[in-house]
Amino acid sequence: SAVISQKPSRDICQRGTSLTIQCQVDSQVTMMFWYRQQPGQSLTLIATANQGSEATYESGFVIDKFPISRPNLTFSTLTVSNMSPEDSSIYLCSVEGGSDTQYFGPGTRLTVL
């Protein structure tokens, strides 16, 4: 399985600011995914990020709010823009692992005041 790291592990941010979350994987992967887990809730897919193409966003998520970069096959970033308290969540990246399996990073716990 892939080893995935995320930075930062947690952060407390002020309303109206932006935070960029980094996801690094120890092997080359084609597909990376970003999920949001709101407090006490399950995971919801934000977008799929393939290297060399624009990210594909799920319904309810837009690029202006959650811009994503995928500069190479081992790295991706998710930015949470113009944050409000409703953005307080755990943000997780994952990578494909074959046979539809995904492996997840440890998550970034974001609190917006």
Added chain:
Amino acid sequence: AQSVTQLDSHVSVSEGTPVLLRCNYSSSYSPSLFWYVQHPNKGLQLLLKYTSAATLVKGINGFEAEFKKSETSFHLTKPSAHMSDAAEYFCVVSRGGSQGNLIFGKGTKLSVKP
């Protein structure tokens, strides 16, 4: 469209007794199904997966799940609960095809009493 329903939001068992976490799925084709576990303040860990091979799937930490197509179920079981099993468990179905992303159930919180 694919979906999963976890029938219990919270299950409480005593240490040493069996664990049953229920999951029903809906899929227009033969799905890939997974169970993930999330311990408090930890990331998600893959417990086991079903990908159309054997219907009884064995995972880590003594967990197993049985794929029953006739019942559209994929329940997670363990013969004897351990205190360290206390966590949130997610039943997951793959959307499949070129999209490749996962659809998560709402989760079942497992509590283990001493």
